[in-house]
Amino acid sequence: MPALRISNLSKSFGENRVLDGVDLNVEPGEFVAVLGANGCGKSTALRCVVGLEQPDSGEVDVDGRPAMVFQxxxxxxxxxxxxxxxxxxxxxxxxxxxxxxxxxxxxxxxxxxxxxxxxxxxxxxxxxxxxxxxxxxxxxxxxxxxxxxTNVLLADEPVSALDPSAAVNISELLGRLAEEGLAVVAVLHQPQLATRCAHRVVGLSGGRVAVDRSAAAVSQAEVDALYVPGGVAV
Structure with a gap:
């Protein structure tokens, strides 16, 4: 069973639909890096998981109580x-x-x-x-x-304020913790860290999952498309 299961998660702020039917499963022992442009819903999704935001619709099932590490x-x-x-x-x-x-x-x-x-x-x-x-x-x-x-560790931009060497060290640490059995989800703004340290890359665009594949399989073109208007559909 997944340690974290997100099903059809939607969230709007006024007329701005930030999350639009997001689905995501994360297994124990898996490190998932979440990429996407500013405003695509990455941090909002994590905040919905831990209860800091109330989703408009959808379901979140967590194995135990999730713990969150903030920027x-x-x-x-x-x-x-x-x-x-x-x-x-x-x-x-x-x-x-x-x-x-x-x-x-x-x-x-x-x-x-x-x-x-x-x-x-x-x-x-x-x-x-x-x-x-x-x-x-x-x-x-x-x-x-x-x-x-916790069995589920969420990290919202945990390396954005760190120098490159420290950012690599923290990202590798998250990967080691996943290997010890935790389900780890980290919002990152450094695609190179995601593809280097994570097991899987999930890309959000327009509030939806546009990319979901192993870090080794995701292409640079797919990553680049997450940061331009229109995004990518996979």
Whole structure:
């Protein structure tokens, strides 16, 4: 069964129909990169999956609760990397244990350390987030999402604010997490990263799926057509 199933998803803002019958299945262990021009509905689709937007019609079925990583990382800069990752589990804690990091239980800190190990940042656990590089901060954000015990990881433009080297590292990390069994969906604005790191490329144009094929099989002409008026129909 797919870890994420989107069926006939539609969403309008006023007279602007942003999503127009989008269908998408993502399996456990699969990294799907979503491409498309600005305004094609990429981010709106992810926001509908996590409930930040209410679709007009269609269905979204998720295996468990999805976790989302945003372009703006939103870490608490004065707190350590470990404290920020622990924050991903606050919804599981009683109020009395979630008021301050000093009250976080030992088991949560151990789980958070494991999440930092998965993203290669265990040796920075005690550093304040403000002292970390942009790429390291995004890794902390991903570890925080993992601490939610999710089966589906959504990333909305997670590398747009990073330098090219950090962008490659984060994209490759998402691919490794998929290989560990997660279903990963990332909105990207760098087609070369999508074809290099993802298993599958989905292209949106005019609110519809215009391309859906393996990253190795998608052509440059198909990618280019996603960014011109009229798009591509496949």
């Amino acid at each position: 703006r990382i939103h870490l608490v800069h004065r707190r350590t990397a470990l404290d920020n990752v622990c924050a991903g589990a606050l919804g599981r804690l009683p109020l009395s244990r979630s008021i301050t990091p000093r009250l976080f239980p030992r088991e949560l800190r151990e789980e958070a350390m494991w999440c930092l190990e998965r993203v290669g940042l265990a040796d920075h656990a005690g550093e304040r987030a403000v002292r970390l590089s942009g790429g390291q901060q995004q890794r902390v954000a991903i570890a925080r999402a993992l601490c939610q015990r």
